[in-house]
Amino acid sequence: MPVVIGVLLSVLYGQFLSSGAVPVALLAESGVQSSLIHVQDAAQRSGKLDAVVVGSSLTARMHESFLSESGFELATVGLDGQGPTTGLDVVVATDIDVPVVLIEANFLERVRGDNASTLLDAIDGPIGQLNSVFPALRAESRPSSILYSQLKTRRDGGLGTSDPDVAPQVAATCLRFDSAHTTVLAPELDPVLSEQLQDLQGEGRSVVFYFLPDNGRMTDDQQAVAEAYAARFDIPILDLRSAELELTYTDGLHLNVASARSVAHVLARSALPVESLCS
C-alpha cells in the first residue's frame, strides 16, 4: 500500500510539474544535482537544439530556459566544480545532436573533473530512461532543489526579465586570433581538450568560445590559455565581460539569477545564428 501511495503521489506531482503549478528548480542545493538538471535537459532535447553551452558553474547559472528566451533552442551543460572538458565528455558520450557548441573559456586550464561517470550513469540505462518518461523523477523536480531554488532566487532579487530585447544594443565583443597569435605566457595545450575540439570540428560542428563576466577574477594566465586554444583551432571568442550590463554577483564570482538571465540573452543573441557571428 505505501508503494501504491508513493507512486500515486509521484504521478500527481508530475502533473503539477507539467502544468506549471509547481515550478521546476533553476538551481540546486547540490553541485551534482545542479549539473544533472542541465545534462538531463540537454539529453532530452538532443536533435532539437540550435546550440549547447558547455562550461563551469558560471555557465550553470544560465538556465536553459533563459537561453531559449532568445528564440533559439539552447541547452546548458554547465557543471558545478568542473571545467568544460567534463561537459564536452558528456556531449560526446551522450551523442547530443547539436550543430553549434559554445564553450566557456574562463577556466580552460582546469583539469578534468571526476563526476562525468556519475552524470552519464544518470542519463544512461534504465534510470535514465525513466527520467525521460517521468518528469517527476528528473533532477529539476527534486522537492529539496525546488525549495532551494525558490529561496535562493527570492533572496537574490528575483528572476529578472524574460524579455531578451530589454537591452538590444548590448552585444558581446567578438575576438579572433590567427594561428600566428602568440602570448608572452605561451601556455601548453591540454591534449584531452585539444582532441575534443578537434573531434567536434571534424564532425562539422561549429565551436565558439565565450568569456563570461566573472567580476574580474580571470587572470592573465587564464586569458592566455583561452587565446592559445582559439588561435590553434581558429575558434572565435565572444567576450561578454565587456557587455555593458548591470550585474550582481552572489558570492563575488557567480551571477545572481536575474543577471545570469540577462547575460544568457546577450550570449544567445550574439552567437546565433552562427553564420553571422562576428559580422
Add this chain to the structure above:
Amino acid sequence: MLFTSAGFALLAALTFTGFYLVGWTRVVPSGLAQRAQSALLLFASLVFYSFGDPRLSILLVAMVATNALLASRLIRAETTEAQRRTIVRAGVTINLLALGFFKYALLVAELLLPARFEESASSIPLPIGISFYTFQGISLIVDAGRRNDDLASALGQARDKGVLNYFVAVALYISFFPQLIAGPIVKASSFLPQIGLHRIRDIRWETVVKSLVYGYFLKLVVADNLNEHTAALTQGEFGGLTKTDLLLLIFGYSCQIFADFAGYSLIAIGLGALFGYDLPVNFNRPYISRSITEFWRRWHISLSSFLREYLYIPLGGNRRGVGRTYLNLMIVMTLGGLWHGGDLNFAVWGFAHGSLLAVERALLGPNPTQVGSALVDGVRSLVVFVVVSLLWLFFVTPDFSGSWQFFETLVQARIGLNPFGGGLPRQTVYGLLLFSVPVIGYHLWAFGFERSRASSVAPQPIGRTSVLRYAELGFLGLLVFLVSTNSGVSGDFIYFQF
C-alpha cells in the same frame, strides 16, 4: 553488489520468485522444498557477494568450510571437553588470522617490519564483509563449543539430513546476503533454528515494508544527499570556517553515518523478513542516549552484543574488581575500534569510547541510564550527542593529522553564530540542515518495530487505531515518494569499508 543497484533489484526479485515457488508447489515434498529454498538463498548470496569480483568468494567459501567442519566436530557427543576447548581455540584463531591477515597486514608491516614489506602488504586486497562473516564464524564455533542447546539442536538436525544439508545450513548462516556485508551480526543460535520451509503466507509484510521503506529512505534520501555536503571533512578543507560551520559539518556527518548504517541494517532486516528470517534490530535511536553506556546499547547493537559476550565477559567483565573492569572496557572498545580498520584513527576512536565508558562508570555507577527529569535527560542527551559526533571525526578524516587539524581549527576559529554567514557555501548549509531533519525526527518518533525510549510506560506500537494506521500508511507513502524524487547520488555504504 549494492542494495541500491538495479542488478540487486533483479537478483532479489528472481530469488524471491524462485524461493516461494518452490515452497508453494505441492508437487515437491516439504523436506526437499526446504533444502531447495536454502540452496537457492545460498546461490543468490554467492552471486550477490562475488558480483564484480568472483575471486572474493574463494575466501568466503574456505571460511565457511573450515567453520562447518570444526562445528561438526564440536557437536559430536563423543568429543571430550578438552578436545572441544582445543577445537574452539583453533576455530577462533583461524577466523582471527584470516581477519588479521587481510585487514591488518599493512598496519603490522608499517609498525614492525622493514620498509620493503610495506609494498607487499599494501597490495593485499580487503575482502568486503570479512569483519562481519569472520565474527559470525567465531559465534558459531564458540557457541557450538559451549554446547548452546538451540544451536546444537539446529546443527544436529541439519547434520541428520545429510552432510550436504549441513554444509548448506552453515554456509547460509555465514553468507545470507541481506546481512553478509555489513551486518547485523547474527548469532548462529538465533539464525540456524530459523532454517526451514518458508511459505509466502508467513511473510510479515508489515516488517518487510516498514523496514525497506525506512531503510531506503534513510540511505538514499538522507545519507546520500548528506554525503556531498560533508565532503569538506574527508577533504580536510577547514580554512575560513567558523566554529558553527565546523560543528554543523560534524553534526551533519553524525546524521549521515547513522542514516547510512541504520538504513543498511533496516534494509537487511526487511530483506531477511521477506525470506522469512528474523534479523536482530541493530539501532534503537542512539542519539537520544543519556550516557555513552546507553549509546552502545542503542548503536550497532549486534556488534556491542558480540563484543560483550565474546570478549568483555571472557576477559572477566566486571567480576575482577573495579580497576580490571575499567581496563576491560578500554581493551574491548579499543579492539572494537580496530575492528573497523587498521588505522590509528580507529584505535583512538575506540580507546576514547572505552575511556569514556570507564569514567562514566566511575562517576555514575554501573547503570548510568536511569531516567531523570525531561530537562536533565535532554541536556545529557545533547552532551552525549556532541561527544559522539566529535568522535566520529576519527571515522571520516583520512588520517589522524586530519582529525587533529579539525580540532585545532575548532579551537582557533571564530564562533560565527549565523551558519549562513560563515565560510561554508549556502548550498552546503542548506543541505546539511535540511537532510539532517529526518534523522532528528527519526529519534523523536517511535517506529512500530522499535521499542520506545526506556520509561515507566510500556511502549505502544503505533498504528493501532484506524486513524493512526492510515496516517502511518500515508507517511510511508510520502517516504516512497521522496525516495523516488529526492534521492542523492547513490554511493557505497560507509560500513562496506569495514
